[in-house]
Amino acid sequence: MDKNYEIDNIDLKIISLLNEDAKTPYTEIAKKVFVSSGTIHVRMRKLEEMGVVKGASLNIDYAKLGYDISAYLGIYLEKSSLYESVVQQLKAIPEIVSAYYTTGNYSIFAKIICKDTNHLRTVLHDKIQKVEGIDRTETFISLEESINRPIQLLEEIKK
Numbered sequence: 296m297d298k299n300y301e302i303d304n305i306d307l308k309i310i311s312l313l314n315e316d317a318k319t320p321y322t323e324i325a326k327k328v329f330v331s332s333g334t335i336h337v338r339m340r341k342l343e344e345m346g347v348v349k350g351a352s353l354n355i356d357y358a359k360l361g362y363d364i365s366a367y368l369g370i371y372l373e374k375s376s377l378y379e380s381v382v383q384q385l386k387a388i389p390e391i392v393s394a395y396y397t398t399g400n401y402s403i404f405a406k407i408i409c410k411d412t413n414h415l416r417t418v419l420h421d422k423i424q425k426v427e428g429i430d431r432t433e434t435f436i437s438l439e440e441s442i443n444r445p446i447q448l449l450e451e452i453k454k
Contacts (some may be wrong), residue, residue, distance in 0.1 A: 314445040317351035364409040365437040369401035375429035
Protein backbone atom coordinates (compact mmCIF):
# COMPACT_ATOMS: atom_id res chain seq x y z
CA MET A 296 0.00 0.00 0.00
CA ASP A 297 1.08 3.57 -0.71
CA LYS A 298 2.57 4.98 2.50
CA ASN A 299 1.70 8.48 1.30
CA TYR A 300 -2.02 7.75 0.97
CA GLU A 301 -3.92 10.68 2.44
CA ILE A 302 -7.48 10.45 3.64
CA ASP A 303 -9.68 12.80 1.65
CA ASN A 304 -13.30 13.93 1.67
CA ILE A 305 -14.44 10.84 -0.28
CA ASP A 306 -12.87 8.54 2.33
CA LEU A 307 -14.57 10.51 5.10
CA LYS A 308 -17.93 10.29 3.31
CA ILE A 309 -17.50 6.52 2.95
CA ILE A 310 -16.62 6.15 6.64
CA SER A 311 -19.54 8.38 7.67
CA LEU A 312 -22.05 6.38 5.64
CA LEU A 313 -20.76 3.09 7.04
CA ASN A 314 -20.84 4.57 10.55
CA GLU A 315 -24.57 5.13 10.09
CA ASP A 316 -25.11 1.56 8.90
CA ALA A 317 -22.16 -0.83 8.52
CA LYS A 318 -24.34 -3.15 6.40
CA THR A 319 -24.81 -0.58 3.62
CA PRO A 320 -23.79 -2.19 0.32
CA TYR A 321 -20.80 -0.64 -1.42
CA THR A 322 -22.95 -0.07 -4.53
CA GLU A 323 -25.32 2.13 -2.51
CA ILE A 324 -22.41 4.04 -0.97
CA ALA A 325 -20.92 4.54 -4.43
CA LYS A 326 -24.15 6.15 -5.65
CA LYS A 327 -24.24 8.53 -2.68
CA VAL A 328 -20.56 9.48 -3.05
CA PHE A 329 -20.74 9.65 -6.88
CA VAL A 330 -17.94 7.14 -7.55
CA SER A 331 -17.85 3.54 -8.77
CA SER A 332 -18.38 0.62 -6.41
CA GLY A 333 -14.87 -0.52 -7.37
CA THR A 334 -13.53 2.76 -6.00
CA ILE A 335 -15.33 2.07 -2.72
CA HIS A 336 -13.74 -1.40 -2.53
CA VAL A 337 -10.24 -0.04 -3.23
CA ARG A 338 -10.58 2.79 -0.74
CA MET A 339 -11.98 0.51 1.97
CA ARG A 340 -9.10 -1.90 1.46
CA LYS A 341 -6.61 0.99 1.82
CA LEU A 342 -8.39 2.26 4.95
CA GLU A 343 -8.24 -1.26 6.43
CA GLU A 344 -4.54 -1.65 5.54
CA MET A 345 -3.83 1.71 7.18
CA GLY A 346 -5.65 0.57 10.32
CA VAL A 347 -8.21 3.37 10.06
CA VAL A 348 -11.03 0.85 9.61
CA LYS A 349 -10.70 -2.12 11.95
CA GLY A 350 -13.78 -4.06 10.90
CA ALA A 351 -17.51 -3.68 11.42
CA SER A 352 -19.57 -4.28 14.52
CA LEU A 353 -23.14 -4.92 15.54
CA ASN A 354 -25.04 -2.50 17.74
CA ILE A 355 -26.80 -4.86 20.13
CA ASP A 356 -29.50 -4.01 22.65
CA TYR A 357 -28.26 -6.30 25.42
CA ALA A 358 -31.34 -5.66 27.58
CA LYS A 359 -33.45 -7.44 24.95
CA LEU A 360 -31.18 -10.45 25.41
CA GLY A 361 -31.65 -10.45 29.18
CA TYR A 362 -28.60 -8.36 30.15
CA ASP A 363 -30.27 -5.51 32.04
CA ILE A 364 -27.27 -4.04 33.89
CA SER A 365 -24.60 -1.83 32.33
CA ALA A 366 -22.05 -0.70 34.87
CA TYR A 367 -18.82 1.23 34.83
CA LEU A 368 -15.97 0.25 37.06
CA GLY A 369 -13.17 2.46 38.28
CA ILE A 370 -10.22 0.24 39.10
CA TYR A 371 -7.40 1.22 41.45
CA LEU A 372 -4.19 -0.77 41.02
CA GLU A 373 -1.77 -1.67 43.79
CA LYS A 374 1.00 -0.32 41.54
CA SER A 375 0.75 1.25 38.09
CA SER A 376 3.45 -1.16 36.89
CA LEU A 377 0.85 -3.96 37.20
CA TYR A 378 -1.34 -2.49 34.45
CA GLU A 379 -0.39 -4.97 31.69
CA SER A 380 -0.83 -8.07 33.85
CA VAL A 381 -4.14 -6.80 35.26
CA VAL A 382 -5.49 -6.08 31.77
CA GLN A 383 -4.52 -9.57 30.63
CA GLN A 384 -6.50 -11.03 33.55
CA LEU A 385 -9.47 -8.73 32.87
CA LYS A 386 -9.58 -9.93 29.24
CA ALA A 387 -10.52 -13.37 30.58
CA ILE A 388 -13.72 -11.99 32.16
CA PRO A 389 -16.40 -12.05 29.43
CA GLU A 390 -18.69 -9.54 31.13
CA ILE A 391 -16.06 -6.81 30.66
CA VAL A 392 -16.81 -5.34 27.24
CA SER A 393 -14.31 -2.46 27.27
CA ALA A 394 -11.46 -1.19 29.40
CA TYR A 395 -9.39 1.98 29.22
CA TYR A 396 -6.06 3.05 30.71
CA THR A 397 -6.89 6.45 32.18
CA THR A 398 -5.59 9.49 33.95
CA GLY A 399 -7.24 10.73 37.12
CA ASN A 400 -8.45 8.71 40.07
CA TYR A 401 -8.55 5.32 38.40
CA SER A 402 -5.84 3.41 36.60
CA ILE A 403 -8.42 1.52 34.56
CA PHE A 404 -12.01 2.37 33.70
CA ALA A 405 -14.09 -0.56 32.44
CA LYS A 406 -17.61 -1.22 31.21
CA ILE A 407 -19.33 -4.44 32.25
CA ILE A 408 -22.62 -5.93 31.10
CA CYS A 409 -24.55 -8.26 33.43
CA LYS A 410 -27.97 -9.93 33.52
CA ASP A 411 -29.01 -8.46 36.87
CA THR A 412 -27.63 -7.15 40.16
CA ASN A 413 -26.92 -10.68 41.43
CA HIS A 414 -24.86 -11.40 38.32
CA LEU A 415 -23.07 -8.05 38.78
CA ARG A 416 -22.28 -8.88 42.41
CA THR A 417 -20.91 -12.28 41.39
CA VAL A 418 -18.73 -10.77 38.65
CA LEU A 419 -17.38 -8.13 41.02
CA HIS A 420 -16.81 -10.42 44.00
CA ASP A 421 -15.80 -13.69 42.36
CA LYS A 422 -13.94 -12.43 39.30
CA ILE A 423 -12.81 -8.80 39.23
CA GLN A 424 -11.89 -8.32 42.88
CA LYS A 425 -9.84 -11.52 42.78
CA VAL A 426 -7.62 -10.20 39.98
CA GLU A 427 -4.06 -9.99 41.26
CA GLY A 428 -2.89 -6.39 41.27
CA ILE A 429 -6.27 -4.72 41.82
CA ASP A 430 -6.33 -2.73 45.07
CA ARG A 431 -10.01 -1.73 45.00
CA THR A 432 -12.85 -0.78 42.69
CA GLU A 433 -15.75 1.65 42.47
CA THR A 434 -18.89 0.66 40.59
CA PHE A 435 -21.33 2.97 38.81
CA ILE A 436 -24.56 1.47 37.47
CA SER A 437 -25.86 3.12 34.32
CA LEU A 438 -29.54 3.99 34.46
CA GLU A 439 -29.79 5.00 30.80
CA GLU A 440 -27.53 5.50 27.80
CA SER A 441 -28.54 8.89 26.45
CA ILE A 442 -25.91 9.31 23.73
CA ASN A 443 -23.99 6.70 21.76
CA ARG A 444 -22.79 7.94 18.40
CA PRO A 445 -19.72 8.18 16.22
CA ILE A 446 -18.00 11.54 15.82
CA GLN A 447 -19.06 13.63 12.84
CA LEU A 448 -15.99 13.36 10.58
CA LEU A 449 -17.38 15.42 7.72
CA GLU A 450 -17.83 18.47 9.95
CA GLU A 451 -14.03 18.63 10.29
CA ILE A 452 -13.56 18.87 6.50
CA LYS A 453 -16.06 21.75 6.20
CA LYS A 454 -14.04 24.01 8.54
